[in-house]
Amino acid sequence: MLTLKRYPLTPVPLSLCHMDGTINETDKSKLVKPLIDREKIVESIPKELDxxxxxxxxxxxxxxxxxxxxxxxxxxxxxxxxxxxxxxxxxxxxxxxxxxxxxxxxxxxxxxxxxxxxxxxxxxxxxxxxxxxxxxxxxxxxxxxxxxxxxxxxxxxx
Structure with a gap:
């Protein structure tokens, strides 16, 4: 049973596709928001660009x-x-x-x-x-x- 639980029970992993086989897409904005929430706010913008x-x-x-x-x-x-x-x-x-x-x-x-x-x-x-x-x-x-x-x-x- 432990071996069985290591593998998906669907033809394609649900992280890639829905049950009907269509591609599972995520808006980029949904992925960016958690990253922004983790970042420290910059107090001042650098005066020069490197x-x-x-x-x-x-x-x-x-x-x-x-x-x-x-x-x-x-x-x-x-x-x-x-x-x-x-x-x-x-x-x-x-x-x-x-x-x-x-x-x-x-x-x-x-x-x-x-x-x-x-x-x-x-x-x-x-x-x-x-x-x-x-x-x-x-x-x-x-x-x-x-x-x-x-x-x-x-x-x-x-």
């Missing part, structure tokens, strides 16, 4: 008038990043390694398309629906070449 951390996907989603090539997108991103006065700037693109609970969502999005693009260099044209492309499972694979392009641009600007 480090700025930017969510790369969020930044790309907020772009208006998206440039037509990946080189131009990289340049636009880098130009905006240099407006910060911090000594360090980090652009983070989160990824979900496979297998992941996000695989199901990605498979739904990816079913409607069967083409794949490759960023071969700064002259590579971005997909017509760039924002939709960011939501596919292949986007993190492509962002590694995109971020290295930003690094090369940064070196040229120095």
């Amino acid at each position: 480090v700025v951390i930017i969510d790369g996907f969020f930044y790309l989603y907020t772009l208006r008038d998206i440039p037509s090539t990946f080189g131009a997108i990289s340049y636009h991103l880098l130009r905006n990043l240099t407006n910060h006065v911090a000594t360090e700037i980090h652009v983070i693109f989160d990824t979900y390694p496979t297998p992941s609970i996000k695989d199901y969502e990605h498979s739904i999005r990816d079913n409607s398309r069967n083409d794949d693009f490759v960023i071969e260099g700064p002259q590579t044209k971005r997909p017509a629906n760039f924002i939709a492309e960011l939501k596919t499972s292949n986007s993190s694979k492509h962002l590694s070449s995109f971020s290295s392009m930003i690094g090369r641009l940064k070196t040229k600007l120095r």
